[in-house]
Every structure is written in structure tokens, then in C-alpha cells.
Amino acid sequence: MTTIAVIGASGYAGATLAKLIASSPALTLGGLYVSENSLDAGKPLSQLYPGMLGVVDLPLQGLSAQALAGLCAQCDGVALATEHLVSASLVPQLLQAGLSVFDLSGGHRFKDAAIYPTYYGFEHPHPALLLEAEYGLVDWYAHTLKGCKLIAVPGCYPTASLLALKPLKQAGIFQESTMPVINAVSGVSGAGRKAQLNTHLCEVSLTPYGVLGHRHQPEIETYLGQPVVFTPHLGNFKRGILATITCQVKPGTTEAEIAEAFEIYQGSDKVKLLPAGSWPKVDDVAGSDLCLLAWKLDSQRNVLVVASAIDNLMKGAASQALECINIHFGHEVYS
Amino acid sequence: MTTIAVIGASGYAGATLAKLIASSPALTLGGLYVSENSLDAGKPLSQLYPGMLGVVDLPLQGLSAQALAGLCAQCDGVALATEHLVSASLVPQLLQAGLSVFDLSGGHRFKDAAIYPTYYGFEHPHPALLLEAEYGLVDWYAHTLKGCKLIAVPGCYPTASLLALKPLKQAGIFQESTMPVINAVSGVSGAGRKAQLNTHLCEVSLTPYGVLGHRHQPEIETYLGQPVVFTPHLGNFKRGILATITCQVKPGTTEAEIAEAFEIYQGSDKVKLLPAGSWPKVDDVAGSDLCLLAWKLDSQRNVLVVASAIDNLMKGAASQALECINIHFGHEVYS
Amino acid sequence: MTTIAVIGASGYAGATLAKLIASSPALTLGGLYVSENSLDAGKPLSQLYPGMLGVVDLPLQGLSAQALAGLCAQCDGVALATEHLVSASLVPQLLQAGLSVFDLSGGHRFKDAAIYPTYYGFEHPHPALLLEAEYGLVDWYAHTLKGCKLIAVPGCYPTASLLALKPLKQAGIFQESTMPVINAVSGVSGAGRKAQLNTHLCEVSLTPYGVLGHRHQPEIETYLGQPVVFTPHLGNFKRGILATITCQVKPGTTEAEIAEAFEIYQGSDKVKLLPAGSWPKVDDVAGSDLCLLAWKLDSQRNVLVVASAIDNLMKGAASQALECINIHFGHEVYS
């Protein structure tokens, strides 16, 4: 049995991961932590999420220095569902204690430390560690995750976008010097569990945000290997992401070529192509660890539209983290 | 033209009333006010509510002593969409300046000052004024509103409940020593426009709250003249209230007697009885100033179920306030 | 391994049960059936529910006479997620073939055949079989389910209501000759998966229906052993039921007595009491097999309010059916 603690377990992604670990045959939940001065410290997780009653009955512990030392002594790995800078600050001590670290924040997704001040608002405190991290987009980089102690679990929008775009990029299908246009809509859980006016039910209604400047744009570009235009939106639902992507493809590109590009997912139990004519709905994947893909080509205009749907808290965070954990520790992947 | 200012205009009820006043032929909007240290002071209302662009373009002003004096000099009346205690504190100065006051808060709905510490958490600062206020349930008390300078606009749940129950009470239909059971569900706008975890879209889902202790229970009992059991719920929608009320009626009560009791609303343009077999939906009244009623009798068990639907921000707040204003100043009621 | 077929697998409850069976270690899914002339016959279930891709990949088969014979030869049990009358008509042949039958419809929930014409609109075709059926409210009647070949899986509203009320009834807490008032709100999935105007997203908004005449009222009364007033509502959400129940209790009833009555669920992994002051939300149980309960007593007025939340498709249908199957066949209950 592998023992994994979750730091930042009061949030939506952290709590979801705690539940997945608790239900996972090869894993033991090694503790749930929140920041030392959190008002949730001391509460059972099921007080925040009553649906966890009988599923995860552990308390949330404040992450004091002593608690951190205890965690390091007892666990094989730790998942960080914390703010970006908190993750970046915690990692050195965790690695030094020999733990494997699965960082769900954006704290270790870039080799290039210069991205942090521009897109995250802080200088990265340990830029050397960025070079040691691997990007846990498991459907593409599983082979890198076994030997690496610091795994950056991908962002939600990048997961949805990259799973759709990487096969096309690899197949050389994009028309040169064009930028795929990614329009994506996320459920409100993506904004985190905190009191804010903009997540008030009465204030939420479909709208763009972070236009031409969202931090997931460089993440997508880094792992796709080319520029994109990424426009995120907030939708009036709790969970899930739909990314609709419009690409200019090389003149003469055929449906067969596109189908062949996506054959890379044949046999995958997490990424599924829908039959032609079907398009994914957000609720098809809410609560599941799947990514559903569909596409259509206008071969006269050389325009390709691809749609990709995931649950932002699952394939976009917790279930992908679980895949990373299981791959890293050599367990059968099941979530 | 009658000039009316709105204090507390940044909230959902205040902003809705501002829009109604601005669109009302006999009224002029005399200014929009928020508390002096509000972060919204100085912003145009349409910055908070872009749908107001071109409809209400006035700015929100901080309510300094000077602003208050100016307001008193320029307006005929003022609507208070403020916290209960703020209303209670502001009223003396407003009355002294000769203004008519329409208080949308619960600050003046009771003659009995003892209710305030129990249900509102404060000692009423001006209990003598409670005796001067009239209760603005316009469909029942319109005749009292002309001569009165302080009108307590009813609460949302009490409006829905009392419009359903008062005709039955007046007709003597309730079985003695039984309590009507009121189950009501309100949209989230009833919780106000502020950053709170419990109104986060991801946290909202149908649930009871304030069970056996909500402050609208004594309000309903006061104006109905008998005890009730009132259980409010928060629903996953923005606007509207549905109250479903179960009553024990006197043995032998007939459908004709109940129909006759509700004939009091014949000719009303705000309170409408649905045809038998139809039941109101919350969205039938969202955005409207109507109250829709329906009922069914089980004459074997002497059980009567009545349903009542209003928009909590309209008939439950702003449009009823507008009716109060128009009646008080002798204008034709139109909202 | 026990092999179970699902008839009526294209509907929400049937498809949910198919997924639970497919994921259950002790069970094998023995086939998915729809009516012979259904347009869905021949389609994979995942065409209707893309989230089932890779989870349940079986096709929906038309239930011809031949298919029925094949099913009877290969399966140990069959779950009926069919219309009431279809269930009632299919059961004799299934029992004769030696199968255990788990009927999710209302076709076998009453010993008294007279209820069918009044509440279900048909004469029961096999009233003698009604006497052989057991009511699968597992938290109360598990002991009857092992030796019985025909199990009537309870309705959704009755499950939510009875789990709340039976402990109180058993403890003798209700005031005599009073009727508990049950107000319940169900998600739209309770209305089934078919083209209807009243489930159109634009037509759905919180509203009562079936007032003083819903077929779940006699079901609740039968298994509670006393009359109730039951008012169902349609809510603007997909899954889940919240029942809010108001009872007159015997004068002098204490909180300790009520707590003691609910101790019957101590140790249950499906029925959970929330800590005092917490109330269940529908989304706390959406997708889960739990029932969450909470209560509050007004000991001055002898009024008790109990709230009960379940997922109508899970504890109110599929997961309770799975519990019935596992208990009946002697498997460990896990869903």
C-alpha cells in the first residue's frame, strides 16, 4: 500500500482527490491538511462535504511545522492542491524528506521561470526545481513519471485543449503560421471554494474572462509547441469544461488523416472519440475521469472544429493526479 | 412628479427598485446611495448591473452627512433597501426632514419591539417609531398607506404566505388550534449581494435553513393573527419564491367556500388565481410584479394545499415598494 | 458471479443500475433490454449516455420473445426499470423461469390490488403475485429479501420519506390523529427520459404537482402505517430529492427521545444523521447512494421538522436495487 497525504484538502480539487485516494485499492489516505490558520482546521472533511460521510471521515489538520514533519515521516507521496506559491514554497522540504510530490497547482508546470512574474504574479522561489519537474499529462507523458519525484499535474483547460490538439500537431495537420482558436467554458468549481462576489449564484452567467492573458495560454503553448488564442469563459454550472477549438488545416487535409491522427487514443480507457455526428456535453463527463473528443472537417475551407470535454475537477485535476500517482508508484491505473 | 431616492441601491432589491422608479411615469429617481465607506461609492449603478446601461445611469453616492442633508432637501420620499439596523437608525432624521419613508428592511414591521432582540439580534433604537409605521401589504392595507409617513414594506416570504393565507383566515376556514405548515423556497438573490461561501454557485443546492426560527415566522404570524410553522429553503435559482402551504380546514369545508374566500382578489391586477388543476411555477413570476395562487382541497381529510409564487425582488420587495409609493402619493399604480 | 439483466435500460434509472452492476465485483451484467419496438434497440447504451463509453459497452436489445427466453436461460436475476404495467405483465414468466426479480417500478409495491386502478390507472393483471412480493426498503426489511424471489424496489419519494419517518413512528413520537406533512422536491430525472413539453428546460421551474393525489402517498402510508399529507414538487435540477417533513409530536417529547429514535441508523453506511444545525442539500447526495437526515424540535410547540435527501436515481432507485440484489444473493453490499 502506498500512503498519500493531501495538502489543500478543503478545496474542491483536494477533496475530490481525497475521495479518489480513499476509494483506491492500492492507496491509503495519509492525512488531510489545510493551512495552519484556516478556519477549517480541526473539522472533519465531511463537515464541509456531507456526501463524504462514511467515505472520507478524516479531519482536516492545520499544517504546522510539526504536522509537516509527521506527514513527511509517514507518507510515500503528497498531493498539493494549494495556491501556486504555497506549492512552490513547500516542495523543497517535501522532496528532501524523500516524498514524491504531485503538484496540482501551476507552481511547477514551466521550465521557464520568467513565466511566473508575468502570468502568476510572483517570482518563483525555487526556479532550479522547475527543471526537475515532469508534466503529468498522462496520456502523453506517462513514461516520464516513474522516475521523477516532482510531477506537475496539468491545468484543467490545458488538459482539455492538449488532448484535442496534440494528435493534430504531431500529425503535422495545422496550416503554417495560423493559431488554433480555443474557446473554453468551465464550471464554477474552477474558481475555487472561497467567498467571492463573482461566484455568487446570482452573479454567475456565461461570460468570457481572462481574455488574451490567461495563465493557461502559455501552458497550452508550451506543451503544444505553437501559439494559440485561448479564451476561457465561466459557465453557469458546477463541474466540467468544454473546449471548442477551431483550426486552419493544410489545404487538402482529409478526414482520413484526421482520424488517423486521433488513433493514438485507440485503446485508451480515459480518452474517447465520439462517433461522427455526436458532440460531447459537459454533463457527459461530470463526475467521470474521461475526456470525450469529437471533430468535424470542412474540407472546402480547410477548417477543422474539435470539441473536448472533461470534468475540471477529475481529468482536469484529481483523477489525472490519481493517474500520475498510480503510474509513478507502479500501481494499476484505476480511478 | 414625485422624487424618490434609494438608499442601499447597490443590492438586488435596491437596484431593482431604482429601475422601476426610473421607468415609472409619475416618479423621478432622486439619487442612489450606498454606505459612505462602500467600495461601490462613486461607481455608476450600471457598472454593477450592465443591463441598466441606458436605463439607470446615475452613480452610487456614499451616504455622507452632507449627502443625506442634500437628499432630504431634494426628495419627497426615500426607499431604504438597507440592513435592518441601518434602516432603524436612519428613519428619525428622514421623517424629521418631512420625507415619506418606505423601508424595505425588517426594521419597522413590528409594533412589538421585543421581537428585535430575539429575531433580529439587536435592540430597536427607536421603538416609539414602530407604533407609527404601517405594514405595506398593499393588497390588504392600501387604505392605511396614504396618511402614513413610515411604511414597512413586507418581507418576501410573508408576502407570498400572507396573500395565500389571509383570505382563508378571514373566512374562518382553518380548523381550530392547528397551524398551517408553510414550506417555501427562495432564489439566492434573497441572500443579498455579498461575497459569502453559502451563495457560491457550487455550494448552492436545495436545502432548508433557519428551521423553526426564521425571522419571517413572527412577521407572518403577526399579520395573519395565528401561529404557523414556517420552513424556508434556499433553491438553486436566482429569483422567485414558491410557498406551498398545507392547512387543516374545518370539517365539511367545501371548495365553494374556499373559492369564495379567494374572491377578494377578483379584479386585482397583481394577485391572480390560476385555473383549477394548474400550479404556479417560480419562473412564471420571475421578473414580474404578480402573485400567482392555486389551491386544492381534500374534502375527506379536510386538508387544503395552497401554493403561492412571487418574485422575491419584485412583489416580495421592489414592485411592492413601488405600489406603496404610488398609493401613498396618490399616483396610479403601475409597475 | 451472479448474472443480472436490466430490462428498461435506456431510461435514467435502468442505465444507472446497469453502470452499478457493471462496476460491482460480485455481479455480471447479463444484458440490456428495451421494448422490442424501441428506436433505441440495437444502439450501444453509450450512444445514449456517452459517459458510459468504456464503462458499459453493451448494446440495448429489443425484448423479443426469443430475447426474453435467452435472458431467462442465462441470468440469475433481472431488474425491471420498466413502466408499471410492463413490469406487472413480465413478472410471471420471469418467476416461472426461476429468476429473481427486482422491480424498480410501482408494479408490486402493494398487497392491496385496489390501489392500482385508483393510483396507477390499470387493474393489476396478476394480483396474486402482489402477495408474494417483499418491499425492498433495505434499511428496514433486509431480513425479508433473501428468501423472496420478487422484490419491489421502493419509490424515490417513499424511500426519502420512510427513512425519515419510520424511526419516529416506531418510537411512538407522533401526536395522535395528526398527519405528518411531507413536502418533497425531485429533480427532473424522476420524470423519465422521454420527449415531453413539461420537462423542456424552458418549462421547468419549481412547482408542485400531483397535489393530494400522487401515487407515492399510499406507498408511504402503507409502509409507515399511518396517513400523511404528501406534496411533491418538480425542481430545476437533474438528480436528487429533498423531503422536508413537519410533524406534530406528543407534548413533552424531548430531543433525547428523537435522537434515540434515529439511533437505529447507527452503524449504517447508507443512512447518515447530520450534526445538529446542519441540513442536507440535494447536491450532497447527487450521484451517491447515501440518505442524509437532519431534524430540529420546537419543544414549546411540539413541532418537529425532519429533512431527508437522497439521489432519486440511486438510493431512490438504482443503488437501492443494487443493495436488494446483493442482499438477496448473499453478496457483500457495496455500491
Added chain:
Amino acid sequence: MTTIAVIGASGYAGATLAKLIASSPALTLGGLYVSENSLDAGKPLSQLYPGMLGVVDLPLQGLSAQALAGLCAQCDGVALATEHLVSASLVPQLLQAGLSVFDLSGGHRFKDAAIYPTYYGFEHPHPALLLEAEYGLVDWYAHTLKGCKLIAVPGCYPTASLLALKPLKQAGIFQESTMPVINAVSGVSGAGRKAQLNTHLCEVSLTPYGVLGHRHQPEIETYLGQPVVFTPHLGNFKRGILATITCQVKPGTTEAEIAEAFEIYQGSDKVKLLPAGSWPKVDDVAGSDLCLLAWKLDSQRNVLVVASAIDNLMKGAASQALECINIHFGHEVYS
């Protein structure tokens, strides 16, 4: 007073227009019509829409030959909120009777009759009339509407898209041989008021549809004067459209140039530019006759994102039809 009848008044757009006409000072509602064999014939409109009680109390009449003759005799104009082919078939008789026709369907939006078989599935029965129709995008073509007896009220997506794109096109800002990418999400009311599985609340969840082949694509291209990629989506809400549009602009294009292009709407009371940094939400415009626009330029990549929000039933149908009616008959526009 101008008298206007509504044919197709039971649908969402027709009923909304009926309410606007009834509330409009210069207009009289000349009758509400549905197809002769509609089950709604004979019902008051308020039976379908209880919120219309006291607002529109007219009955829906079956459109028999006699009823049509009566309508022609009594009305000045008629609004068609009917299926495309029904509109196309009705228009000749209405024009012959001297009525002004406001067609909310797509039956007269193209000069080129060849579009009908490809995008609408029928040969246009009266192609000569297509040449007589004017396109009622009032903010651009108001001057053509006075002298024309057949006005094609624009589609919902084209209204949202064209109001955003035409100022840019007119200013020559698009990079040559690029196609603006329009991603738009519509509320479910856009799918009409009929029993269908795909509008069942449980089946609705954000998803693309009509990809690379929706009939609004040629409509946008016709009135924009250049090709676009248009991808519509169904959203989980009742009313409103958000269109997010991504354009390649000519290298060197400045924010000032874009601001200048949009100055065309200065003074408009229907089309409003939001302050920089604000983005429209669907619910900002739900129930209103506004179009809200916002934009942002990435001047390094020469990418412009524009967002446009309207209520699909108002500015995208009924309130724009009302504007057409008022302009045509010379009344002050007010809706």
C-alpha cells in the same frame, strides 16, 4: 394606433412579441394565431404562460381561412413567428391584403433562393418575393424599413454576430483572407417550445451543434460580406446568447482604430459598449432589448476578441421585431 396580429403566438418568440405589443403605447394587439390544428387553439395565451395573466388575456385562435381573412381585414401588420416554410407560404396573401409583414422566421432573409434547399431543406415557394424583402437589422438598416412591406427580422445568432462584426468590417480592420471565428452559446428557448428529447432538462448541457453547417452561417456571411466560421452551442439556460468572436486584424491595428469603429453605436439606446475590462454576461441582457459589446486587442499577435450578448428572444427576435414595426410605421421606438 397601429394594429398588429401575431401568427405563431404560442411559441417563445411569438408570445414574447405579443407581450411587447400589448405593452406598447402606439400599438394594439390584433389577435394571436396558431396553426388551425394546434392543440393550443382556443386556449388563452395565459394558460401557456401564466405570467401573462392580466398582461395578455387574448385567446390563441386557429388560423383557418376565415380567421386569416378576418385578420387581413382588421390589421395593419402581422408578425410571423412561424416555421420558415409556413412563413414563406403565408406571405403572398398577407401582402396582397395590403398588410405589412414582419417575418421572424428565416423564410425571407436571403435574396439567393438557392440557400433554401441547402440550409433550410425546402425549395422556396415564392423566390420573387425574396427580392422585395429588407433585412431588419435595425441598427444598420433602419432607413430601408419604412418603405418596405416585407421585413425579414434577423436571426438571433446573426444579430449578436453582426452587431459585433459589421463595425470592424466597415472600418476595414480584418486581415485579408482570414475568417473571424464565432463561437456562440444560446439558451434553450432558441430550440422552440415543443416536446423533444434534446431539450429535456436532463439532456441539456453545454455542447456544440450544427458544427460547420448551421443555417445562420450564410446569414452572417451575407450581411457581413465575408466568410466566417460559426459554431453554435446549446447552453444550460433559458434565454440569451453570448457570441465570442476571434479575429485576425491587420498588422498594426490600434486600440484607437477599433474604438473608433465602434463609435457608430454612440448614442444608440440598444447597443452598448462596456467599459474596457468588463465582459458581458448572458444574464445582463436576459429579458432586455439590449446588445452588450466588449473587446480586447492583442496588438503583438494582431488578435482581436469581441464578445456580444443579447437575449435571443428579445433583440434576437421579438424586441428587434418591435423595433422594425415601430420604425416601419413611424412610431417612436420603445420596447
